[in-house]
Amino acid sequence: MSQLSNFVWSIADLLRGPLKPHQYGSVVLPFTILRRLECVMAPHREAMAEAVEKSDDATMRRALVRRATGMPFYNASSYTLAMALEDPDNLAANLVDYVNGFSGEVDVFKHFDFEARIRQLDAADRLIPVTQAFAKIDLSTGNVDNAGMGDLFEHLIFKDFEASNAEAGDFYTPRDAIRLLVDLVFAEDTDALAAPGITRAVYDPAAGTGGMLSVAEDHLRELNPKANLALYAQEINPASYAIAKSDMLIKGQDIANVRLGDTLAEDLFAGETFDFVLSNPPYGVDWKGSEKAVRAEHTRGTNGRFGPGLPSVGDGSMLFLMHVTSKMRPVDAKGNGGRGGIVLNGSPLFNGGAGSGPSEIRGHLLENDLVDAIVALPNDMFYNTGIATYLWILDNTKQPERRGKVQLIDATKLGTKMRKSLGSKRVEISAKAREEIVRTYAGFGAVSDDEAGAVADAAAAGPRSKVFDNLDFAYWSVTIERPLRxxxxxxxxxxxxxxxxxxxxxxxxxxxxxxxxxxxxxxxxxxxxxxxxxxxxxxxxxxxxxxxxxxxxxxxxxDENADICTDSKGRPEPDTGLRDTEIVPFGWGGNIKAHDAEQTTVQAYFDAEVAPHVPDAWIDWEKTKIGYEIPFIRHFYEYLPPRPLADIDADLEASVARILELLREVEQ
Incomplete structure (x- = not known):
């Protein structure tokens, strides 16, 4: 696949001069899509032409073509790339006629402004060699399957964004990360997915080029070739939307379910829910452009997607987290519901103190038992960032043993270094590592370092798993006052x-x-x-x-020796300069983990940890807040003892000796 993608992108060398590097993608990507559609249509062109000739009505033509060929779209033009080249003097007109000959649902080319690019290449005498190059590429399904096309688009998009110094990761998720997320989300439904006639709906609200949906479909087809899978997507970037839609079109999916728009500002699938929701939203991207709509929906409380709380305007990833949970199919009378998976950076685990929007969002998810598992991935997994990333697995119908629990899996040491990096992506999850992570998830219970190392690659420590109660991540933020003197x-x-x-x-x-x-x-x-x-x-x-x-x-x-200042009722006034905040975890000191244990637990903590050190302090109960935090790194922290001083001294002496030897060589 890398050879094919390099060959396809090498065609961009023909564009040097008339186009700038950041414009290459606007030619290479639509030409690749056009050639793929052409290769898919090739076995059916004769039957397609006959069906098209029978009616001038677009709807009737679509029905006739589907009946004759099984294809969900058609092209009324007689041209192919090769045929258009037979009349080189009119090649631009021929290609425009060819592109405009597609049925209405194939609207992807307008998002690349492809017609303008064709005429620009023609004026620069580059159209003929570019068209000839693409006409020679075999992109038939027999030579490049759907997964392969996804990989091809992945490489082409990376090349495009690399050339334009943009963020490829904003629109494309590496296939290894997608496969792991899909495997984890589908893990609890494997038996049901293999049942005859099973039907499932999968939705991605930040679809990019549709990679997650493609991998989800391939996964299901492997389990059950006769399964019915409906794919739904919304994407804000027009070029990515065009690629996703063409991919769906080729697969025979209902492309009316691929929609262009800002998911945060407007849910184009409002009122609809899905069996599976998958998403890799952009990290750290502000939602100022969607702010008015988001805040309006927040005020609707439980009737809106963002009722639980709002993160800072500078980071919209937690808005997507809430959106994913809102789109999971509700639990029905048979106990069936929805599952979700989302890729996030580390901040949604801990950002914001008690009472803040992020904390309230975490509280909503934990208190409603929606968080099934969180997996820490190796660094350097994504194109545009080397920071820590996590997979959140969400479920509104957990298995009995998982209810009220959250599983944390540390897979940070299971990455394999790539032979050649792609931007910031230097590490990938191998198939073996992916299987081990899924196996650890399925095992659910805690896995020790020794057990993990025994089943993982020798080069890695293996994933570790720890299981917690939901309320292990809840705490009281307690205000401690001292008197004003x-x-x-x-x-x-x-x-x-x-x-x-x-x-x-x-x-x-x-x-x-x-x-x-x-x-x-x-x-x-x-x-x-x-x-x-x-x-x-x-x-x-x-x-x-x-x-x-x-x-x-x-x-x-x-002045510590001064008298205590009191109010009109004789009560001590607090000294705001000495005010402190204590974090008291639910269940501290062996108390029960429950909201109604606040007085008992907090007072016990105060008596043991505060009063002995500051006897004149007291608790301001009115300022007590409940917060939620998932300190993932703390739970998997490994203490590494410092090197012995003797070893350090020996290294220093050796370094000094080498320096002195070099100096002697210089003096000579």
Whole structure:
């Protein structure tokens, strides 16, 4: 496949001069699609022509062609690339006629502005050699199957985006990552998928070029060649949409189910749900362009996709996470529901503190038992990033043993280094490693390092698996207060703060009046305010309540020996500068993992971990919040002891010796 893709892309050498490198893809990709469609139609062209001649009505033609050839589309033109070349003087017109001869559902070429490219190449005397080159490529299904075409498009897209310095990973997911995700999502439904006449619907809301759907279809066909699989896709990028649609067209899928548009701004499959939902949304991409629609849907609460919460505008990946769960088929009377799989970076695991949008989203997923498993992938798996990536497997009808549980699988050491990197992609998941990860998932229970290493490649430590209760990832964020203790004194330094205070500058002559107040050190706020108040009043000045507060704030300094400041009801006032937050996990200290165990668990934590160190502290129960975090790395952290000092010293001595030897050579 790499040879074929390199050969196809080598045709771009013919475009040097008239086109810039970033424009090569707008020629190579549509020509590849055209040649693929041509090769698929080739065995049926005669029957297709006869069917087309029987009617001028497009709908009738489509029906006649499908009946005669089984093809879901047709081309009314008599041209092929080879035939168009027979009249080189009119090649551009012939190709335009050929492209426009496709039935209406084949609208993919307009998204490349292909007609304009044809005329541009013709004007530059490049159209004939480019057409000749593509006419020689055999892209028949017998020579290149659907999976192979997916791989071909993968390489071509990478080349295109590499040439234009764009992000290939935004529109294409590596096949090894897709295969692993599909295997994991389908793992719980394998027996049912093999049943006669089974029907399943698969949906990708950020479809790119349709790679996930293609792999999902191939997976199902392997299990059950007679299965009925309906594919649905939405994609925002026109060129990627065009490739995905042409791929679906060739496979005989209903291409009305491939739609162009911004999924976050408008769900073009609103009201529809699916057996399987797969997605690799872009990482770290903002959703400003969709913000109005997203916020409007958020206000609808449970009636909208984004009711649980909103992430920061700078990262829309968690919006896709919520969208995926909303599109999984609801549980029916027989207990059947939907499963989902999504590729995410590390931030959705932990970003945002208690009460934030991301935390509330995680809480929604965990409290509703929607997270089945999370798999950590090796770094350098994707074209446009080398950062850590994770597969989230979602399920609304878990198997009994998985209910209330989340499985974490560390597969970071199962990557195989590629012979030649593609952008940031330097590592891939081999078929053997993929099987091991799926086997670990199916085993469900925790896997020790020794057990994992025994069944994995010798070069890798193997995947490790740990199983947690959903509420193992829940915690209380507890606000700990300490009393405010201040001393008060009118000094020249503190008077400078009075002069700089905006509320107090409105009181004319205040600084001068305070300058005549004695410099006694007060440890009691009420006593100080009483005395300084009398002094100010005797000089004909008055302070409002806000100004009185501003005065003691600027004249007070923290003092552990001072009396506690109290409010009007005699309660200690908190010192905001000493305020602290403690994280108390659900189930801490052997308490039950439950929301109604808040008082017992938090108080026990406070008594054991806080009170012995700060006896005057207290809990502000009104500020307590529930948060959710999945600290994946912490659960799989491996301590590596530092090297012995003797070894380090030996290495340093050896390095110094080498340096001295080099210096002696220079001196000679």
């Amino acid at each position: 201040l001393n008060f004194q009118v000094t020249s330094e503190r008077l400078e703060s009075v002069a700089a205070s905006k509320p107090l500058t409105k009181v004319d002559g205040l600084v001068d009046v305070l300058s005549s107040f004695h410099d006694r050190l007060y440890l009691d706020r009420e006593e100080f305010l009483r005395d300084v108040g009398k002094h100010i009043g005797s000089n004909g000045l008055g302070l409002t309540t806000p100004q009185r507060k501003a005065l003691w704030q600027v004249l007070g300094e923290r």
